[in-house]
Amino acid sequence: MNTKVWLIIFVSTIVIAVIGSVLESRDALSSLGSKENTVMAIFGFTMFCVLSLSIVPLAIKFFVTMQIKIGNTELFLVKWLQAHEVGTVIGVWIFLLIGLCMAIPSAIKDGMFE
Numbered sequence: 812m813n814t815k816v817w818l819i820i821f822v823s824t825i826v827i828a829v830i831g832s833v834l835e836s837r838d839a840l841s842s843l844g845s846k847e848n849t850v851m852a853i854f855g856f857t858m859f860c861v862l863s864l865s866i867v868p869l870a871i872k873f874f875v876t877m878q879i880k881i882g883n884t885e886l887f888l889v890k891w892l893q894a895h896e897v898g899t900v901i902g903v904w905i906f907l908l909i910g911l912c913m914a915i916p917s918a919i920k921d922g923m924f925e
Contacts, residue, residue, distance in 0.1 A: 817868045824862040831855065852924050863907065868900045 831851075843851065871892065878889045892899060918924070 814869065814872050817865045820861060820865040821869060824858050824865065827858055828855075828862075849924055856923075860911065864904055867903045867907075868896075871896060871900055871903075 875889060875892050875896065878884070878886070879893075883889050
């Protein structure tokens with residue numbers, strides 16, 4: 812997996828969040844109507860999901876790299892993660908997305924996007 816792509820996604824999501832926070836603190840978003848607030852909530856939630864998903868490959872790559880640097884290359888888990896990095900990332904993503912699919916209906920029911 813290309814770590815640079817995930818790092819760019821991670822950093823750009825944080826930058827967008829900081830820009831949104833600055834706009835909100837200056838009351839630039841207070842003039843938005845109900846529909847615009849809903850769109851902003853959906854956009855913010857989507858950015859949170861993208862940020863959460865982009866952390867997974869970065870964390871696994873960081874973990875494997877640091878384990879190799881400290882000399883734990885021979886350990887089974889490090890060898891396995893190094894050989895199955897993409898599969899592990901996809902597996903964690905599937906686990907997170909299943910949880911998201913279970914949580915979204917309740918969030919909508921409780922008025923998260925209103």
